[in-house]
Each structure stands twice: as C-alpha cells, then as structure tokens.
Amino acid sequence: MSLPTELVPLTDTQRDLLDLCSDFGTREIRPRARAVDEADTETPWDLWRAAAVAGxxxxxxxxxxxxxGCTDVFTQCLVQEELGFADAAIGNLLxxxxxxADPVLELGTPDQRERWLRPLTGADPPMTALAVTEPGTGSDAAAITTxxxxxxxxxxxxxxxxxxxxxxxAEFYVIFATVAPGTRSKGVTAFLARKDALEFGAPMRKMGQRAIVNTEIFLDGVYVPDEDRLGAEGQGFAGLMRTFDISRTVLAASATGLARACLDLATGxxxxxxxxxxxxxxxxxVAFRLAxxxxxxxxARLLVWRAARRLDAGLPSTTEAAMAKLTASETAMFCSWAAxxxxxGxxxxxxFLAEKWMRDAKLEEIEEGTSDIQRLVIARGLR
Known part of the structure; x- marks a missing residue:
C-alpha cells in the first residue's frame, strides 16, 4: 500500500526522509527484529548508533x-509509520x-534547550526518557504523587x-512531580534530571515491544536545581497534555505502520x-479479511494525518489525537490478529514475524492512555 500523497503532496525533504527510513528499515531494522525481540531486556545499541549516523x-x-529541522508533527508521523512498517518496537526506540524534546521545547528556556537538546544531535547521542507513570497512577497523569x-x-x-x-x-530524563500534593493538575511541574542522580529497578519482562527497556525509577530526595525546572511551578500539566497530544498522534502513526506490515505479510x-x-x-x-x-x-492513516495537521496549525487537537490513537491502535491489533x-499455524x-507483531500491537492499545481513556477523551469532546 502506498501513501495517498494525492491528498497531501509531500516535499522533497519529506520524500527523502521516507526513502531513508524505508531503506534503513529494509537493511537494518527488519532483519534484526526477531533477534532484538528474543534478547528481551537488552537495548540494541548498534541499531541506535546506526540510526543516529543516518540522521x-x-x-x-x-x-x-x-x-x-523537521519539527512538524506531520513529517514525524510520515517517518514513524515507515519505521513502524519495518518494526514498530525498534522504530519507537529510534x-x-x-x-x-517535546516538553523541553514547549516549556524550556533557550538555555535549557541548548543544554539538554543539542547533545541529542550528531552521530553519538545519548538516549532520553519521560517519567510520568507511577505504580498507582497510569493514564490519570493529574493524580501523580511524586x-x-x-x-x-x-x-x-x-x-x-x-x-x-x-x-x-537513558542519560536524560524529564520527571513530572507535584509541588502541591492533593491539588491534582494545579501542582504538576516538570523537572530535568540525569541518570546518575536516579535509582532504577530491574528491567521489566514484557509481552512485546521488547526493543525498549522499561524499569521503575526510585526517587529518594533527588535534588534538582532551580535551573532544571521546566517552566513555572504548576505549568507541567499543560505541557504534558500538549506532549500527549503529539505523542499519541505519532504513536498512532507507528501503529498504522505495524498494521501495514501485517497486511503486507498476509497478502503475500x-x-x-x-x-x-x-x-x-x-x-x-480470506479476501474479505484482507479487505x-x-x-x-x-x-487510521487519515485520522493520524488530520490530528497532525491540526497540531501543526496550532488548533485544539486533543480529541483528534485520541481518535487517531484509538483507531490506529485497534487497527494494529486487528491486523496482527488477521495476519x-x-x-x-x-x-x-x-x-514469521506475525506473532511478534501481535504481541507488539497490544501495547499500542495501552501506552499513552489506554483505548478506554481515548474513548473518554473523545466523549468529553462531544459535550
């Protein structure tokens, strides 16, 4: 299936990026997908470095x-779908x-952007992470207790x-905590921290998307200087919601790529x-299933593109991002089952990779807010 570029003509830069990702996916990602999955809790650093060199x-x-310089969400979605077609787990890692970067760009000062984002460019960048979820608070980010x-x-x-x-x-972290416990979103504030200041649990054993290592983080009075607070006190929640709108849309593109891979395999x-x-x-x-x-x-792709275009235009996009995430993640789950x-047997x-993709697809219905949460977001948008 080719992209419907008659709807949104692509620039030369976008086409070059897609060609780059398609080639990298064919040569580097797809041949390693099984081995990375089997390694379970090991980060594929060779793929990370190769992707960094490629840009x-x-x-x-x-x-x-x-x-x-491709900071628009639409281009990010084009790339993420192509990487997801090669392998969603590895694509999401890369x-x-x-x-x-999203909350740093949204809330950070020029000095913070220079100190925390410039090191991410070049041929040997550090890896980064967002720390939002807690053992007792998953999709309800306003309820964080850190x-x-x-x-x-x-x-x-x-x-x-x-x-x-x-x-x-990861070497760099954005950590969300509250400066006013019990006030929900009003106290949520974002902080920047380095790996050596934190303590981590053992890597979690997961059903799928094993290219990305997941752990707990233990914060026992970790000191963060004023210069590493992102935005004002209480501003973190608004920045996080903007980040969620973008990440849900981009992850929906990844899920669409995964679904595409399933269709390609099943059709062949x-x-x-x-x-x-x-x-x-x-x-x-069989024909009806493929149809x-x-x-x-x-x-799913059209919903992703709509959400991305609205985000790039500065329009309210929470409902549209939720629609894209819901539809694309459930499409990935359906298509992996269908494959x-x-x-x-x-x-x-x-x-074949079909069983792996089925395990990978399940996370798409859970991360960045479960499908139930996306439905609640959409329903609120109808009020």
Whole structure:
C-alpha cells in the first residue's frame, strides 16, 4: 500500500526522509527484529548508533540546535509509520528522543534547550526518557504523587515511577512531580534530571515491544536545581497534555505502520499459498479479511494525518489525537490478529514475524492512555 500523497503532496525533504527510513528499515531494522525481540531486556545499541549516523534519531529536532529541522508533527508521523512498517518496537526506540524534546521545547528556556537538546544531535547521542507513570497512577497523569519539595536553590523529588521507557538506559530524563500534593493538575511541574542522580529497578519482562527497556525509577530526595525546572511551578500539566497530544498522534502513526506490515505479510502469503485448488486469496473469507485490513489502515492513516495537521496549525487537537490513537491502535491489533489467522499455524509459529507483531500491537492499545481513556477523551469532546 502506498501513501495517498494525492491528498497531501509531500516535499522533497519529506520524500527523502521516507526513502531513508524505508531503506534503513529494509537493511537494518527488519532483519534484526526477531533477534532484538528474543534478547528481551537488552537495548540494541548498534541499531541506535546506526540510526543516529543516518540522521533518524534527531530529524525532528530544531535545526538551530543541530537537528534535522523537521519539527512538524506531520513529517514525524510520515517517518514513524515507515519505521513502524519495518518494526514498530525498534522504530519507537529510534525516535524516543523526540518525545523527550517535546516538553523541553514547549516549556524550556533557550538555555535549557541548548543544554539538554543539542547533545541529542550528531552521530553519538545519548538516549532520553519521560517519567510520568507511577505504580498507582497510569493514564490519570493529574493524580501523580511524586513530590517536589522546595529547598534552598531547588527541589527534592520523592516518589516512584513505573513502566518508564528507556529507564536505566537513558542519560536524560524529564520527571513530572507535584509541588502541591492533593491539588491534582494545579501542582504538576516538570523537572530535568540525569541518570546518575536516579535509582532504577530491574528491567521489566514484557509481552512485546521488547526493543525498549522499561524499569521503575526510585526517587529518594533527588535534588534538582532551580535551573532544571521546566517552566513555572504548576505549568507541567499543560505541557504534558500538549506532549500527549503529539505523542499519541505519532504513536498512532507507528501503529498504522505495524498494521501495514501485517497486511503486507498476509497478502503475500495469501497469494502464494494454495488451498482447495486455488490461492487462498481467492477464498472469500480470506479476501474479505484482507479487505477489512486495508480499509482500516487507510482510515487510521487519515485520522493520524488530520490530528497532525491540526497540531501543526496550532488548533485544539486533543480529541483528534485520541481518535487517531484509538483507531490506529485497534487497527494494529486487528491486523496482527488477521495476519496470524491468515497464516494459520505458520502465523502462530516464530517462523514469521506475525506473532511478534501481535504481541507488539497490544501495547499500542495501552501506552499513552489506554483505548478506554481515548474513548473518554473523545466523549468529553462531544459535550
């Protein structure tokens, strides 16, 4: 399936990026997808460094800070879908620094952007992470309990974070805490911290998306100077919501790419495999399943593009981002199931990547707010 570029003509820069990611995905990502999954809790540093040299890890960072200058969400979604087609888990890892950069760009001072974002550009960048989720607070970010207590010259952070992507692997962190416990969103504030100031739990054993290591973070009075607070006290929640709108849209593009990969695999298998005297693609049940996959993918992509365009235009986009995330994540789950179903026993085996993609797809319905949360967001937008 090709991108419907008749709807949104692409620039030469965007086409070059897509060609780069398609080639990198074919040569570097897809051949390593199985081995990275089997390694489970090991970060594929060789892929990270190769992607950095190619310009994939910093293409979304501002040119004035040394990045690729493609700061618009639409271009990020184009890239993320192409990387997701190669392998969503690895693709999400390779662009993780963009998620860290969003709140720094939204709330940070010029000095903070220089100190924390410029090092992310170049051929050997550090990895980064966002620390929001806690053991007792998942999608309800306003309910975080990690405290930021005022002390001379800065703050002491006390609490615990859970399921932090790149935890213990990343060098730089944006940590969300509250300066006013019990006030929900009014007290949420963002802070920048380095790895050596934090303590981490053991890597979590996960169902899928194993290219990204997840851990807990333990904060026992971690000192953060005033100069590493992002924005004003209580401003963190607004910055986080903007970050969520972007990350949900970009992750929806990744899910769309994953769904595309499933359709590509299932279609190729259905053309080659015969049953009852004819290719199985000619059997109605299989043909209809493939048709459903293709239609859902196109619908998911258009919702992603709409949300991205609204974000780039500065329009309210929370509802649209939730629609894109909900549709794309459930499309990825459906298409991974459909691929396994089409391949039959081979789909259930590790001979093909279909079973891995099915495990990977499940996270898309959970991360950055579950599908239930996305439905609540959409319903609120109808009031």
């Amino acid at each position: 994939i890890t910093d293409f979304m960072l501002p040119a004035e800070l040394g990045g690729g 662009t993780a620094n963009g998620f860290f 405290r930021a207590d005022r002390v001379p010259g800065g703050y002491r952070l006390t609490g615990q974070k859970a399921w932090i992507s790149n935890g213990g692997v 298998y259905a053309r080659e495999r015969a049953a009852f005297g004819k290719p199985i693609i000619e059997h109605q049940a 459903d996959m293709a239609t859902r993918i196109e619908a 396994v179903q089409t391949l039959g 081979w789909g259930y085996s590790r001979e």
